[in-house]
Amino acid sequence: MSEAPPTSFEEALSQLEDSAARLEEGDLSLEEALRVFERGVAASRLCARHLDQARQRVQVLQEDGEGNFRLESLDGDEMDGEEEEP
Numbered sequence: 001m002s003e004a005p006p007t008s009f010e011e012a013l014s015q016l017e018d019s020a021a022r023l024e025e026g027d028l029s030l031e032e033a034l035r036v037f038e039r040g041v042a043a044s045r046l047c048a049r050h051l052d053q054a055r056q057r058v059q060v061l062q063e064d065g066e067g068n069f070r071l072e073s074l075d076g077d078e079m080d081g082e083e084e085e086p
Contacts, residue, residue, distance in 0.1 A: 006043060009050035016043040 006012040019040030023033060059071045 006046060009047060009054075012043045012046040012050065016040050016047060019043065 003015075006015050019036050022028065022036050023040070028036060056073070059073060061069050062072050063069050
């Protein structure tokens with residue numbers, strides 16, 4: 001039984017949850033448990049990539065105290081060339 005690899009965050013998260021649930025049941029053979037584990041690791045990595053991409057897209061408009069605004073990424077890095085004035 002071969003499933004198509006997930007492409008969206010939601011699909012990957014669902015696959016990760018399914019893998020974890022199957023492993024927690026404890027009734028898999030060693031070989032099957034390894035396959036399920038590998039599938040879960042791949043889904044986890046895909047989720048992390050999706051979250052990294054989303055984090056990069058999130059921007060916050062910050063005022064500098066002098067009435068000037070600038071765009072910053074969510075992690076606090078100022079974005080070059082994106083200054084605005086009121």
